[in-house]
Amino acid sequence: MAYKAALGLSEIVIGVVLAVPSFDPQATFARLSAEELREDPGDRFVALVSRHLPALLHHRGLIAVGLIVLGLAKLVAAAAMWEGHEWGGYLLAATVALLLPFDVRQAVVDPTPGHVLLAVANAAALVALVLFVGGWLPGRQSPARRR
Numbered sequence: 001m002a003y004k005a006a007l008g009l010s011e012i013v014i015g016v017v018l019a020v021p022s023f024d025p026q027a028t029f030a031r032l033s034a035e036e037l038r039e040d041p042g043d044r045f046v047a048l049v050s051r052h053l054p055a056l057l058h059h060r061g062l063i064a065v066g067l068i069v070l071g072l073a074k075l076v077a078a079a080a081m082w083e084g085h086e087w088g089g090y091l092l093a094a095t096v097a098l099l100l101p102f103d104v105r106q107a108v109v110d111p112t113p114g115h116v117l118l119a120v121a122n123a124a125a126l127v128a129l130v131l132f133v134g135g136w137l138p139g140r141q142s143p144a145r146r147r
Contacts, residue, residue: 001078003125004092008074015067018060025060029053044110070095081132089133096126 017023033046056063073095080088100122107119 001081001092003121004074004096005078008071008078011067011071011074013071015064015071018064018067025057026053045112045115048110070099086133089129093126093129093133096122096129100126 018025029049033050036043036046073091077088077092077095081092082088100119103115103119103122107115
């Protein structure tokens, strides 16, 4: 729950920053990518983002709204699970399951430690959520099993 709440909060922050018209993501990314390329000149992720950033910024408003909505869904789901509401587990599992194929694809296409770690962490979170919602996780009993 804490992991997904932290990711949800970061998605909200990034979405809000993108929504601010005075923020120039291309200049910020250019500065950050220059630093990264000094450390790793063959960084494929930087090349990928550099190639697609102008097209993404064309849809900046939609991306900002999408990140904010996804982040809010994760925060609400994590809070609902913390409070013991069964629907929170389903909502959180749905948000993880929705994006897991993208994480796995990125880990297979470009198997850097960060990509692999993110895919494994999200897959483990999804398994834990499914086990929790199903009531098979030891310890705290799922709301579905309390009835």
